[in-house]
Amino acid sequence: MHPAETLELVLAMLGAVLVLHWLAERLRWPPSAALLIGGGALAFIPGVPLITLDPELVLVLFLPPLLVDGAWHTELVRFRRHLAGILSLAVGAVIFSTLVVAAVAHWLMPTLPWAACAALGAIVSPPDAVSARAVLQRVQLPRRLQALLEGESLLNDATGLVIFRFAVAATMGAGFQAGEVLGRFVLLVLGGVAIGLAVGALWVVIGRRLRNELLLIVMTVLVGWVAYLSGEALGVSGVVAAVTAGLVLGWQQHVIFSAAVRLRGTSFWQVLVFLLEASVFILIGISLRDILTRAGGLEAVAGELALPLLAIVLTLTLARFAWIFASDAVVALLRRMGIGREPPIGPACATVMGWAGMRGVVTLAAALTLPADFPQRDFMLLAAFGVILVTVLVQGSTLGLLIRWTGLRRTAEDEPPMDMTAAERAMMQAQLFAVERLARDEAGNLVHPQLLRRYTARATAGESFTGSDEERTAAIASHFDVIIGAVAAGREELVRLHRTHQIDNETLRSLELDLDLEELGAESAKA
Structure with missing residues (x-):
């Protein structure tokens, strides 16, 4: 052949x-x-x-x-x-x-x-x-x-x-x-x-x-x-x-x-x-x-x-x-x-x-x-x-x-000792402790208050969702749907700016990567 x-x-x-x-x-x-x-x-x-x-x-x-x-x-x-x-x-x-x-x-x-x-x-x-x-x-x-x-x-x-x-x-x-x-x-x-x-x-x-x-x-x-x-x-x-x-x-x-x-x-x-x-x-x-x-x-x-x-x-x-x-x-x-x-x-x-x-x-x-x-x-x-x-x-x-x-x-015996919610909470607490330490200068003064507020909000986000498990799941899904929608709007605006020659390919790709990572994070958290 x-x-x-x-x-x-x-x-x-x-x-x-x-x-x-x-x-x-x-x-x-x-x-x-x-x-x-x-x-x-x-x-x-x-x-x-x-x-x-x-x-x-x-x-x-x-x-x-x-x-x-x-x-x-x-x-x-x-x-x-x-x-x-x-x-x-x-x-x-x-x-x-x-x-x-x-x-x-x-x-x-x-x-x-x-x-x-x-x-x-x-x-x-x-x-x-x-x-x-x-x-x-x-x-x-x-x-x-x-x-x-x-x-x-x-x-x-x-x-x-x-x-x-x-x-x-x-x-x-x-x-x-x-x-x-x-x-x-x-x-x-x-x-x-x-x-x-x-x-x-x-x-x-x-x-x-x-x-x-x-x-x-x-x-x-x-x-x-x-x-x-x-x-x-x-x-x-x-x-x-x-x-x-x-x-x-x-x-x-x-x-x-x-x-x-x-x-x-x-x-x-x-x-x-x-x-x-x-x-x-x-x-x-x-x-x-x-x-x-x-x-x-x-x-x-x-x-x-x-x-x-x-x-x-x-x-x-x-x-x-x-x-x-x-x-x-x-x-x-x-x-x-x-x-x-x-x-x-x-x-x-x-x-x-x-x-x-x-x-x-x-x-x-x-x-x-x-x-x-x-x-x-x-x-x-x-x-x-x-x-x-x-x-x-x-x-x-x-x-x-x-x-x-x-x-x-799968039964309860098949599941690990810590479920995903508890693991996520532990992960976010570790991130918050790190930000509280790293966001201060050698004298202990807070130099990055925005980061501290951001990670504090992330670590305590789950507490704002109340009600039954089904209601909490629906509320959390709705929360991340808003984020996904905002990402879609941001991507649409970037494409418009690129198509009208206001930004170049490098700018588009760099900002689009940020949006992609944000969307992936939101979809993963929603799932």
Whole structure:
């Protein structure tokens, strides 16, 4: 394909992303489902070239920044608190699902070597971080359940990829022992953690000294790729390295970033993540044509492989439910014996957790890396795509309905000790104390009375709103509506002055930034 045609195809794909995302919002579908279906439909449009994904490029291009983004927003305290449950899902559930799928695959195809069956299990077993994030950000779950699912999605790729590589090597004649796999897995994980911590620490050191805002934002964006590629180059888990670096960034960014860097960087990062996530799903859909071509066409798939594919999907789903409910039963038993502090999550949470096992880019990329002469390679490619299709379209689309049906909601136990109102009051009091100290000269004379009045009014503003919670909320909303309206009037006047050549671009942009920050503050306070 000519480079210009490649560029045209990429631009067309981005245009399709916008249209499909807008359509998903209108139809109240998960965007991932609409992009997957749309990508599959686009692949069969006459004249669209056959697209073959490079699996290594897909993993390196998309996975590191998306893993860092997930880790960036992970609450580290809850992650550490629920680490045992997260590891049960990210390691135990993946290994168990791999074994169950391998057994069913060998039953369906007795001539398929056990190692190849294990490779298939490792391909389809780990839920995907991108798919999980695309769905979880649209629903509200109890914080413990959300922490478990988010933590699982960050770590389980490492488990699946390690098992997959050993299983492929064994199938191709290398051979391995269980003890070797366990030792290698521990080494890969610990090495990945070390690399991630080193890259994160280097980012902290440089970030404290770097004064150029754009360079700091660019450096932050590159951290995920640096950690991932460094880990892979040194023979450890690049996935764990990227996740660890992301956790460091998320924890330290509050003290490293200035307000300007945080505003600009967050905006840029949100656009980048949106484009990467959307591109992943539409590329998976577009790859359907290539996969069907390898398997001999849609008729061959429907006639010969439909039942085996359905069996793999059902097995994978049931295996996840079996592990989660069995693990919760063990937790309950240990709790009765006085062992362990965490209570069981209960049937409702276990049901939602079992259903929240969407697969995505890692599953497809792993399947595409299978050697050309690997036994039943075409079937495994179809199984990977079928699992992605079913879990994203069926589970991802109905997860919200299941949450409402089970009645899951955040309770008082899910909330932090201090609510937002109390935290805001404490913040404003700290600001007022600082102004009272800083607004005076060395002799103690007040030299900035306007600032003191302003911060005193802010710190005591909440006391002027009386009545019930609903009345206070309405009064506060009305208060900030006035501010937002005043900002709009000020912006309109600035534009008028600029259009009549009374102020230049620099003046417009400087004053407009002040208005933008004031509007953002008012909208945030109103929300």
